[in-house]
Amino acid sequence: MxxxxxxxxxxxxxxxxxxxxxxxxxxxxxxxxxxxxxxxxxVPSEVADDILDAIARALRDVNRYPDREFTGLREAFAEYLGHGLVREQIWAANGSNEVLQHLLQAFGGPGRRAMGFAPTYSMYPILTRATGAEWIAGEREHDFGLSPAFAAEQVSRENPDIVFLCAPNNPTGTPLGLDVIEAVYAVTDGIVIVDEAYQEFAPHDEPSAVTLLPGRPRLVVSRTMSKAFAFAGARVGYLAADPAVIDALRLVRLPYHLSTLTQAAATAALGHADTMLxxxxxxxxxxxxxxxxxxxxxxxxxxxxxxxxxxxxxxxxxxxxxxxxxxxxxxxxxxxxxxxxxxxxxxxxxxxxxxxxxxxxxxx
Known part of the structure; x- marks a missing residue:
């Protein structure tokens, strides 16, 4: 065998x-x-102890399905991100890759196209093609940057259904200005995903794309706990967007996709955000x-x-x-x-x- x-x-x-x-x-x-x-x-020992206690409590009810809406965790993410966000604007999954997959399943798929600016995160084309959509590789400038006009012209020409903006960019580390996001959003009727997996490592006074969410219902800001929160092994990603986007993601997620133990561990870690960061x-x-x-x-x-x-x-x-x-x-x-x-x-x-x-x- x-x-x-x-x-x-x-x-x-x-x-x-x-x-x-x-x-x-x-x-x-x-x-x-x-x-x-x-x-x-x-993970700092005092935080690890609290996470272990939360998991131990969660184990007592592990014979039951988890909270399908992971309400407590969404509230914790909303509080962490701030800017007046509420739980209805938050989604989470098993790593930011699954968050992105949910977005592609809901807004991409056969007959649709997703676009990013190469070189960028290598999972974007993999997830796009795996969900049946076509991948379009845009270009970056010589220093791997993107100006508003250069990015917007490419998006306007290709007219994709989804645009990925990695901010800051992986694998180059390049910053992305909010003016680029605004310019791209203005020339497309599709979903614009700003991937802020590394946002916590940017200068403290640099604003997040979360500040652009009001009035932009097709804008999505994706984050992860893998990097700044030292949670790569726990597999927890999340996003902020208009509540209508969250409703769309419910159509494609698997039932009870976030385990009780994952929810407990992530919520406990977020309770120690200052220490974790x-x-x-x-x-x-x-x-x-x-x-x-x-x-x-x-x-x-x-x-x-x-x-x-x-x-x-x-x-x-x-x-x-x-x-x-x-x-x-x-x-x-x-x-x-x-x-x-x-x-x-x-x-x-x-x-x-x-x-x-x-x-x-x-x-x-």
């Missing part, structure tokens, strides 16, 4: 899925893993340290408002990646010519990466 008897191509797979490859980053048990933009700081400034300091040091080594560090740094000027990314791997440091080749990406880790992890990169040889 368990042996392969047919090839994938021999199965009656959907035609539009043939040739696709699943999402995945290398997984290896190396001492320093800085390749998937995790928060490398563990206290590590963000330290991560930002390590990010900026990486940028300064790789620049001193002769590489080009692109501006980043995230918890990672994309650096260019790498003569042979595959060889450099392997040399770092051999030194016990795992980073990411994101497929951008002459570039590599590294997550900002703890101070010790950052030191290990910078020492390993220096030992590979600088370009200065």
């Amino acid at each position: 368990g042996e392969v008897t047919v090839r994938l191509d021999d199965l009656p797979l959907r035609d539009d899925l043939r040739g696709m490859t699943p999402y995945g980053a290398p997984q290896a048990a190396l001492p320093v893993a800085l390749n998937v933009n995790e928060n490398t700081h563990p 206290s590590m963000v400034d330290e991560i930002v300091a390590q990010r900026d340290r990486i940028s300064a040091t790789v620049a001193a080594l002769g590489y080009t560090a692109h501006e980043s408002w995230t918890n990672f740094v994309l650096f260019g000027g790498v003569d042979d990314p595959a060889a450099t990646w392997k040399a770092l791997y051999d030194r016990g440091v795992l980073i990411r080749d994101v497929g951008i010519a002459h570039h590599l990406r590294v997550t900002a880790g703890t101070a010790d992890e950052t030191t290990a990466f910078l020492d390993a990169l220096a030992s590979v040889g600088s370009r200065a």
Whole structure:
């Protein structure tokens, strides 16, 4: 049992899925893993204790289905985001990827098109095609940025049903101004999704796209607990939007899609938001340290408002990646010519990466 008897191509797979490859980053048990933009700081012990207590209480009723509307969690997200949001404007799912999938299932699908600006988060085209829609790859400017006019012209020309705006952008770290979001929204009748997975790592005085929600019923702002909240393993994503959008997502979600234990853990973590976010400034300091040091080594560090740094000027990314791997440091080749990406880790992890990169040889 368990042996392969047919090839994938021999199965009656959907035609539009043939040739696709699943999402995945290398997984290896190396001492320093800085390749998937995790928060490398563990959940603080006092918060972990409270989360464990919440899960223990939830276990007493785990024989029953969870709250289908995850009311308490939505209220907690609304309070965290602020700006007068209420629970009727909040949705959540098992990671922001499932949030995005729900949006594509509701507003995309066969005969419809979704658009983003490459290079950007690699799951956008995968989710788009997996839900039967067509993916359109727009362009970015030479510095990976997007001006309002440049973005709006492309959206107006292509007229997609869904537009993805990654703010700040992954895998480049590039900021995205609110004026870009406003310009794109003005030229489309479709859904505009602003993916703020890394918003907490932006400068504190930079406003969120949440501030643009009033009067824009087709605007959606997606977030995750994976990054700033160190909750990658818990798989919790959420969004804010007009209540009508939330009603649309109920049409496509699976019944009871958020488990009782997930709801308990996430709600408890949000109750300690200040503590959970206290590590963000330290991560930002390590990010900026990486940028300064790789620049001193002769590489080009692109501006980043995230918890990672994309650096260019790498003569042979595959060889450099392997040399770092051999030194016990795992980073990411994101497929951008002459570039590599590294997550900002703890101070010790950052030191290990910078020492390993220096030992590979600088370009200065």
